[in-house]
Amino acid sequence: MLNGRWARYALERFSLLKRWRELAAIIARACREVAGDCEVYVVGGAVEDRLTVLSDIDVVAMVEDPALRTIDVVIAVKRRAEELGLPEDAPIDLKIFTPRNSKNSWNAAFIKKPSG
Template sequence: SWPREAIKRLELLRNWRKISELVANAARGVIGEDLMAVYVVGSIAEGKAGVYSDIDIVLVVSNPKYKNIDTVIEVKLKAEELGVPVEAPIDVKILTEEEFNEYTKTLYKKRVLVKKYK
C-alpha cells in the first residue's frame, strides 16, 4: 500500500547522511584520485525534504571524463555493494569544480559537505 511505501521512503531519506557517505566511498572506489569532494544538495540540504524528495548527491571531479551515465551507474552499483538499499532515492550528478562553483552561486547555495578529498 502507498502509506507503507511512503514510510519506507521517508526512512531512507532520514538516513541521507549514512547513505551519502556510502555513495562517497563508492565514488572514491570508482573515480579514485580524480574525486575532489562529495556534497548533498537540493531539498535535503535545504531542510525541506518530503516523501517525493531524492537524496541529491554531487560528485565534484577534477577530470571531466567522468561526467557520463556509465560512471553514475558504476557508482550506484558500488554503493549497493557497500550497503545502500537498491530502492534508496538517490540522484547522483557529476560536475567539475568550475561547474560546481558556478552552481553554488544559484542552485546550490545550501549544500552539505559529505567528504572532501582535495
C-alpha cells in the same frame, strides 16, 4: 487497497530519506572508489531540512577529469554503493560535475560534505 500500498511505500521511502547522512556517506565512498580523488557534497532538501516523501537525496561529486562525467560512471558508483550497503531503492540523485561546468550549471550552494 491502493491507498494502503501507497501509505506503506511512503513510509518506507521516508524512512530511507531520514537516513540521508548515512546513505550519502556510502555514496561518497563509492564515488571515491570509482572516480578517484573527488569532493562529494549533499545539496538541496536533505541539508535544508525540507524533505518530503517525494524528495530525493541530491548528491554532487566534483571531479577534475571531464571524462568521468558519464552515465557509465554514475551507474558504476551506484552499483558500488549497493555493494557497500546502499539499499537498491534508495532515492539518490547523483550528479557529477567538474569545477568548470559547476559554475555554469549549478546555482545552488554546496552545503554539506558527507564523511566517508
